[in-house]
Amino acid sequence: MKPTILFIAHQASRTGAPLLLLNTIKWIKANANFNILILIAESGVLLPEFEQLGKVFKYPVEQKHTPNLVAKFFHRLFYKLIIKKVQLNRLKTKLKQNQINLIFSSTLSNGYLLDYLKFINAKVITHAHELEFLIKIYGNTNIKQVLAHTNFFICGSHSIQSNLFEKHLVPIDKSKTIHSFVPNIAFETNTNEVEDIRKRLNITNENMVVGFSATLGWLKGTDLLIQIAAKVLKNNPNIVFVWVGANKQSFDYLQYQYEIDREKLSDKIVFIESVANPANYYAVFDIFVFPSREDSFGLVGLENALFETPIVCFDRGGQPEFVGNDCGFVVPYLDTNLMAEKIIMLANNQALRQELGKNAKNKVLAEFIIDVQMPKILHEINRIITS
Numbered sequence: 001m002k003p004t005i006l007f008i009a010h011q012a013s014r015t016g017a018p019l020l021l022l023n024t025i026k027w028i029k030a031n032a033n034f035n036i037l038i039l040i041a042e043s044g045v046l047l048p049e050f051e052q053l054g055k056v057f058k059y060p061v062e063q064k065h066t067p068n069l070v071a072k073f074f075h076r077l078f079y080k081l082i083i084k085k086v087q088l089n090r091l092k093t094k095l096k097q098n099q100i101n102l103i104f105s106s107t108l109s110n111g112y113l114l115d116y117l118k119f120i121n122a123k124v125i126t127h128a129h130e131l132e133f134l135i136k137i138y139g140n141t142n143i144k145q146v147l148a149h150t151n152f153f154i155c156g157s158h159s160i161q162s163n164l165f166e167k168h169l170v171p172i173d174k175s176k177t178i179h180s181f182v183p184n185i186a187f188e189t190n191t192n193e194v195e196d197i198r199k200r201l202n203i204t205n206e207n208m209v210v211g212f213s214a215t216l217g218w219l220k221g222t223d224l225l226i227q228i229a230a231k232v233l234k235n236n237p238n239i240v241f242v243w244v245g246a247n248k249q250s251f252d253y254l255q256y257q258y259e260i261d262r263e264k265l266s267d268k269i270v271f272i273e274s275v276a277n278p279a280n281y282y283a284v285f286d287i288f289v290f291p292s293r294e295d296s297f298g299l300v301g302l303e304n305a306l307f308e309t310p311i312v313c314f315d316r317g318g319q320p321e322f323v324g325n326d327c328g329f330v331v332p333y334l335d336t337n338l339m340a341e342k343i344i345m346l347a348n349n350q351a352l353r354q355e356l357g358k359n360a361k362n363k364v365l366a367e368f369i370i371d372v373q374m375p376k377i378l379h380e381i382n383r384i385i386t387s
Helices: 018-030 048-053 069-096 112-118 130-138 140-149 158-168 191-200 223-235 251-262 299-305 321-322 336-346 350-367 370-386
Strands: 004-011 035-042 056-057 102-105 121-126 152-156 175-177 207-212 239-246 269-273 286-289 311-314 328-331
Touching: 004 018, 004 112, 004 286, 004 311, 018 035, 018 121, 018 299, 018 321, 018 370, 035 048, 035 321, 048 056, 048 121, 048 191, 048 370, 056 069, 056 321, 069 286, 102 370, 112 130, 112 140, 121 370, 130 140, 130 158, 130 370, 152 370, 158 175, 158 207, 207 223, 207 299, 207 336, 251 269, 286 299, 286 336, 299 321, 299 350, 311 321, 311 336, 321 328, 321 350, 328 336
Parallel strands: 004 035, 004 102, 035 056, 102 121, 121 152, 152 175, 207 239, 207 286, 239 269, 286 311, 311 328
Antiparallel strands: none
């Protein structure tokens, strides 16, 4: 009888960890012989794709109802005391009908899910993608639960493995670095859409485009990008900075856009909301920049490298492990002056951009695609199941 793996996801949104888990399950379904079960806490646009890969169970999450504060209070109280307990018992009954051999948790944020699943007599692998700031955001209780229930950590970068060892005393032999990856297939772009993007952003052949893709905020370094852009534009006003992934309804957006407007840079620093196919924007980028204060190993860097785009990042987190000295530039943490200088250097040197960009693409194809990394993860899965 083939073993059963329960994969757990904190959400089914089109974001890093859920997408990586989706691709992980797809590869395992195509290349290994397991029964696949999936537990999802928060639904999202990827739910139908998960449902095509295995039986999906939904962890009960309170639904938003009336904005009336009194009614909301009593609904929440009733939900916590009665409804959720009933739903959790039903889910437990359904899960216990399966002989689960391994739990594969997709993120370090799943402490409460692992604690709930302790009734299952199975070992746990946690696929870790976060560094210390996010671990602190998740809270003390969460990381204690993750550490208590996890038998083995697969880390998406060396920086993640080092952080777990140094800050949370996870033994080195209880973890392994297997770098995160992108699918084998090339990203599809639409030539007409790419041209439309250039027209909408008023990008001409004289313009150079520096791009990034993430949610807005302090952690991702939106404020730092504005500083860097201001320094670069004093030297080269033909450069345009494009940030894909902004929520224009958020306070962060209003705050950063106010800063940009005040500096009269609204035609040079452009925020784009999340799009279904960001690859069309990646095809426009000439340089990719990581202004993040903490990034464990951004898949968006690998995605842009496939477009032969050189990368500039700070020397924190996992991104330097990819960039090295052959795919772009790694500058000291928060040194916005030097980051601006490296962007200017690349903008002024087409041969250097092309050389570093080709190196980046070749490195992804040689080391960071799913068919290179997933056999390593499968090896650990089989080892933990049989140990």
